[in-house]
Amino acid sequence: MTFDRRRYGKDNYLYLIAEGDDAALVDPADPDVALELASRHGVRPHWILHTHGHADHTGGSARLRAELRAAVLGHRADAERFAPDVDVADAVGLELGALRVRVHRAAGHTPGSVLYEWRGRLLTGDTLFWGGSGNCRHGGDPARLADTFLGTIASLGPALEVHPGHDYAEANLPFVLDLEPENRAAAGRLAAVRAAHAAGVEPEATELGEERLVNPFLRAGQPEVREALRRKGRPVESPRDAFVALRLLRDAW
Helix, strand or coil: CCEEEEEEECEEEEEEEECCCCCEEEECCCCHHHHHHHHHCCCCEEEECCCCCCCHHHHCCCHHHHCCEEEEEECCCHHHHHHHCEEEECCCEEEEEEEEEEEEEEECCCCCCEEEEEEEEEEEEEEECCCEEECCCCCCHHHHHHHHHHHHHCCCCCCEEECCEECCHHHHHHHHHHHHCCCCCHHHHHHHHHHHHHHCCCCHHHHHHHHHHHHHHCCCCCCHHHHHHHHCCCCCCCCHHHHHHHHHHHCCC
């Protein structure tokens, strides 16, 4: 079993998952970085999985599909962005050789956003970040994203590791602490992330249970988040309204 990630660009992550010779790349927008990662692990990926269609996640698909003769998988709602060979819109699980991957629909950041779950890890693309959520400025819908957080993500187990498409933690966590100054979990996470960056290493992934203590987007239905929004002049009644209000605050922060 192999699981690895590489940073590309400023803060993007791509991932490699493999069971023996059966390997897949997730969101490999930089084909050179993706091929180096695969070579390091001695595998030739047969599949490319996309969490959504934005170019900073899909830009390497055409070259990798040609060079590796790999099949590209993604949701048809984002199909015009990367032309998937396999539509995962109605999939619950994928059987890719020895790889068994669960698919969770996660509309909001884009209409075709999905999460991939594999061996206790949740690959979240631009839907769920460490300390935050995806924005909805490029074809997204904050109300649909709220439904994803309050439904799909809320139903997932706390031990899942969160592996996002970007390292935005050091940008997101100061917003959390501005909203909730007494959030010790968020303060501890920010200190750990800053220490990792200062040491030149990647931050450790959080588990979803930990992320629920840190990330207000995962607690939109909780009284302390509603109270924090009231202090910011945005009183809300429902969890869905609270999530949308959080997203608007983060966009303006």
